[in-house]
Amino acid sequence: MARNYSIYDVFTDRKLAGNPLAVVFDGDDLSDQAMQSIAAEFNLSETVFVQKFGNSAHATRIRIFTPARELPFAGHPTVGTAIALAEQAYGDQDGGLDLVSVLEENVGPVRCAVRLRPGEASFAEFDLPRTSNRYDLPLDRQGIADALSLKVTAIGFENHVPAIWGAGVPFLLVPVHDIAAVESLEFDPQLWERTAPLCEGRLTPAYVYCRGGVHHAAKFHARMFSPDMGITEDPATGSAVAALSGAIWHFDGLPDGHHPLMVEQGVEMGRSSHIHLHIDVKDGAISRARIGGQAVRLATGSLDL
Incomplete structure (x- = not known):
């Protein structure tokens, strides 16, 4: 057939x-x-x-x-x-x-x-079919840095720290200082498998992000790696941006109102992707979020x- x-x-x-x-x-x-x-x-x-x-x-x-x-x-x-x-x-x-x-x-x-x-x-x-929620699991910051071939001091910026968030699929979100760190990282799948926790019975993928971007409208720049999914590196990951919506709301303390953001991914692969994220906050909580492109x-x- x-x-x-x-x-x-x-x-x-x-x-x-x-x-x-x-x-x-x-x-x-x-x-x-x-x-x-x-x-x-x-x-x-x-x-x-x-x-x-x-x-x-x-x-x-x-x-x-x-x-x-x-x-x-x-x-x-x-x-x-x-x-x-x-x-x-x-x-x-x-x-x-x-x-x-x-x-x-x-x-x-x-x-x-x-x-x-x-x-x-x-x-x-x-x-988004679900609001992004945080998973309270212990994380090894040094192990995460080693798996990304980065110095541990490159991990985190402002209020953002590594955390697992998910809106249907959980991701280990790893904030880093700047685009140079994102560009230079080398992902080691074997070290990641020894470091990243299991979440919902699966090895959590790595979603590395920073503020800014190559595109003038980008608010965040990201890369995603998932040995468990059979993905060496992904040019664009909407479900990870869905997870990221919760981290942005939490760590940036988004006030009530509408927050349009653009996330770029795939730049290092030569396949630039532009993911549009909209977050609506009401009474201090995410009331609605959507993704487009x-x-x-x-x-x-x-x-x-």
Whole structure:
């Protein structure tokens, strides 16, 4: 059976930048093992399988796989799939179109808004399915520094300290002093496996960040590494930015109001990604957070399975 797919570059308006994503549109009747094998064959950070409605009130159900395992939620697959489905259904229209859909993921329903404009890269934005929460686990700052090939004095800035946060997928967020430290780090997966704690039964990925960025609008600059997911380095990680929303609110003491931020990632890989984060704070707590970005289709094809 031929199963159609497209490859999108996500969190970018340029082809061959951002984070590539495979979207398999005919994901029904595939076993978990088959989906995992296909994801390993594509060998991208994530591959999405679109399936029939899990709930008649939702637009569609999607399953998200890294080369090594399934994820309950991820940002660039959510943005990329929302855009891919919208372009598949409405891409031939001459005028612009704004629409809302719901993707049913393992974490729960995720509400997405999509903007289609002729001659422009499409844009999608989704509400975080969960508010970012902190996991109270002991951390070895020296061990973290060693695994990143950094001096321990480079770890932390202002009120920001290493901590585990998650909004569907937990990450060990590691703040460092500046972009030079982020650029120069060398990730050692073996040292990381000995240092990073297990969280929800899995080795926590490393998400290293600092203030500022190469892009003039970037408020934070980041890199992500995840041996457990089979990802050497990720060009863009929306679920990590979802986790980061809680750390920003907590360590920066965000006041009530709306806080738009842009996080850049993938610069060191030559695949610059721009992830838009919006945090709404009310009565001293996050009332709503959402993540958005653009995506462009790079390729289409079919799997002969």
